[in-house]
Amino acid sequence: MTIGVKVLKKPPRTLAEQAYLPETVKGLRLTMSRFFKNTFGPDSEKEIATVKYPEETRVYPERFRGVHRLTQRADGSPRCVACLCCSTACPAQCIHIEPGEYAADDPRAGYERYPKVFVIDELRCISCGYCVEACPCDAIRMDTGVHMPASTHRDHFLYDKETLLSLPGADGSLLTANTRPEPGDADHPGIDRDHH
Amino acid sequence: MIEHPILFLVGITLAKIVCVLAVAVAAFAPLLIWAERRQSAMIQDRLGPMRANIQILGMNITLGGMLHPVADALKLFWKEDFVPPKADKFLHAIAPMIALIPALAAFTVIPFGNTLYLDALNQVLPADGAIESAHAIQLQIATIDVGILFIFAVAGTGVVGAAIGGYASDNKFSLIGGVRAASQMVSYEVVLGLTLIPCFMVYQSLRLEDMAMWQHENTWGILNPALFFAFILYFVAAVAENKRVPFDLPEGESELVGGYLTEYSSMRFGMFFMGEFIEVVVLGALAVVIFFGAWDVPFLTRSGFDVFGHYLPMVHWLVALIQVVVFILKIIVLMWFQLMVRWTLPRFRYDQVMKLCWKGLLPLALINILFTGVLLLAWRS
Numbered sequence: 001m002t003i004g005v006k007v008l009k010k011p012p013r014t015l016a017e018q019a020y021l022p023e024t025v026k027g028l029r030l031t032m033s034r035f036f037k038n039t040f041g042p043d044s045e046k047e048i049a050t051v052k053y054p055e056e057t058r059v060y061p062e063r064f065r066g067v068h069r070l071t072q073r074a075d076g077s078p079r080c081v082a083c084l085c086c087s088t089a090c091p092a093q094c095i096h097i098e099p100g101e102y103a104a105d106d107p108r109a110g111y112e113r114y115p116k117v118f119v120i121d122e123l124r125c126i127s128c129g130y131c132v133e134a135c136p137c138d139a140i141r142m143d144t145g146v147h148m149p150a151s152t153h154r155d156h157f158l159y160d161k162e163t164l165l166s167l168p169g170a171d172g173s174l175l176t177a178n179t180r181p182e183p184g185d186a187d188h189p190g191i192d193r194d195h196h
Numbered sequence: 197m198i199e200h201p202i203l204f205l206v207g208i209t210l211a212k213i214v215c216v217l218a219v220a221v222a223a224f225a226p227l228l229i230w231a232e233r234r235q236s237a238m239i240q241d242r243l244g245p246m247r248a249n250i251q252i253l254g255m256n257i258t259l260g261g262m263l264h265p266v267a268d269a270l271k272l273f274w275k276e277d278f279v280p281p282k283a284d285k286f287l288h289a290i291a292p293m294i295a296l297i298p299a300l301a302a303f304t305v306i307p308f309g310n311t312l313y314l315d316a317l318n319q320v321l322p323a324d325g326a327i328e329s330a331h332a333i334q335l336q337i338a339t340i341d342v343g344i345l346f347i348f349a350v351a352g353t354g355v356v357g358a359a360i361g362g363y364a365s366d367n368k369f370s371l372i373g374g375v376r377a378a379s380q381m382v383s384y385e386v387v388l389g390l391t392l393i394p395c396f397m398v399y400q401s402l403r404l405e406d407m408a409m410w411q412h413e414n415t416w417g418i419l420n421p422a423l424f425f426a427f428i429l430y431f432v433a434a435v436a437e438n439k440r441v442p443f444d445l446p447e448g449e450s451e452l453v454g455g456y457l458t459e460y461s462s463m464r465f466g467m468f469f470m471g472e473f474i475e476v477v478v479l480g481a482l483a484v485v486i487f488f489g490a491w492d493v494p495f496l497t498r499s500g501f502d503v504f505g506h507y508l509p510m511v512h513w514l515v516a517l518i519q520v521v522v523f524i525l526k527i528i529v530l531m532w533f534q535l536m537v538r539w540t541l542p543r544f545r546y547d548q549v550m551k552l553c554w555k556g557l558l559p560l561a562l563i564n565i566l567f568t569g570v571l572l573l574a575w576r577s
Contacts, residue, residue, distance in 0.1 A: 021428070024537070024540065024541060027540040027541065028536060028537065028540050030540075031239045031536060031539055031540045032536060034238065034239050034240075034241065035235065035238045035239050035536070038238040038239075038241060039238045047241050048241055048242065048243055049241050049242065050242050050243040052243070
């Protein structure tokens with residue numbers, strides 16, 4: 001059995017195409033319009049795609065996933081409750097958390113924990129943003145808008161808790177816009193110590 | 197003042213040679229390299245090379261990328277001059293010179309300005325009539341009767357450089373490139389000559405200075421219908437003769453690595469490269485002289501501007517200066533157009549190049565000669 005062969009007809013060429021010259025003029029019109037626009041046109045109409053890199057940088061989009069940060073509460077302590085959701089969700093396993101219990105007289109004791117150690121290996125991070133999605137307290141965010149700064153030493157990419165807490169978001173704030181009721185507050189959704 | 201007419205002549209000729217070389221080699225070749233890069237960048241929405249800089253007193257001078265050709269030249273000087281072990285050392289060495297020197301020699305007959313009267317520089321010349329002067333200088337290195345034929349003869353030698361370079365490199369790609377260059381240039385040489393025959397018929401001279409004068413006194417050649425047609429044919433043939441895109445088959449990198457340039461490096465490659473660019477300038481200058489009135493500026497006569505009776509007298513040196521500058525500007529515009537075409541069209545296939553030459557341009561050039569003859573007869577009667 002032979003393979004079915006479909007013979008395609010060559011599209012017919014007009015005389016102008018065959019003569020080549022009118023088509024050349026057409027092409028020249030296109031290239032010249034680009035040339036004059038990009039060379040002599042007003043800056044607003046230039047369509048040059050090149051970014052003069054070290055002097056200019058491309059503006060990152062608003063939802064660009066940059067270096068992580070740990071958001072703070074109003075009192076400056078981390079919002080993180082060391083639930084390990086982010087390190088569980090992380091496909092690159094780059095988050096290391098050691099949870100700690102609050103002291104017994106702390107109002108938060110018994111309700112939540114805090115991270116004793118919180119280290120992100122930014123070299124391992126694949127910037128997928130799953131940690132941010134997984135976090136129930138809006139404690140970890142990637143909204144710094146900062147690209148990972150270069151370094152010659154691997155250890156510099158291990159961001160510890162203090163570093164992560166000190167990084168502000170793109171809006172300059174160390175907090176987040178989402179409010180967080182503390183245990184004991186009227187709008188705290190959890191049960192209180194009297195189990196009501 | 198002239199005690200030694202011979203010394204005067206030699207001195208003036210040397211001065212002209214230096215001027216032409218300075219403009220053609222020192223100014224035009226780097227300018228072309230720069231234009232080629234930046235212009236293509238502008239066409240393709242890029243910025244092009246613009247970073248090479250010199251720091252003087254803390255100022256960062258880039259000249260908009262014009263220093264890149266300088267950087268290139270420096271790099272070429274310091275690169276290893278590689279010669280393939282089995283190459284023909286002698287031929288391999290002289291091929292770039294054979295390619296470069298004819299391109300330079302062709303400049304000798306290009307008139308870049310009207311006759312200059314050294315002893316009347318600060319006077320307004322009479323509008324017409326012969327001028328008696330012992331210090332009349334033709335702004336042209338050599339005025340020879342064969343004029344344009346000399347250019348063809350000399351430019352035709354350039355093909356030898358490419359062919360020898362391809363042959364001597366001991367490389368199959370080089371050889372094919374050299375053979376392609378030879379056959380292409382020989383073919384287009386024929387067409388190039390034939391496309392210009394209508395011009396000889398109209399101007400009745402082979403001397404380029406006579407052609408320039410004819411156009412100065414009558415009208416630019418391009419405005420003559422037969423010559424307009426001849427210009428289009430000439431332009432195509434000239435680009436092909438230069439082995440430039442879309443006719444750069446001899447160095448078609450997608451099939452031949454680098455063609456006859458493959459085994460060349462360092463300044464030998466630089467010489468080939470420069471020869472090519474200078475040839476672009478030569479053929480551009482030739483087109484300006486033959487079709488665009490050479491140094492002629494509309495309404496500018498020997499004694500100043502004369503626009504329909506409104507007369508603005510000008511001293512001789514100013515008129516001459518304007519004419520030379522306009523001549524250079526015309527060449528620049530033409531080269532700009534040539535680059536525009538280069539960055540518009542993709543490369544032809546080799547059989548298409550040959551077909552275009554022998555079945556397309558050649559018959560059209562012959563028909564154009566006939567057409568010109570008929571036109572001339574119609575005018576006379």
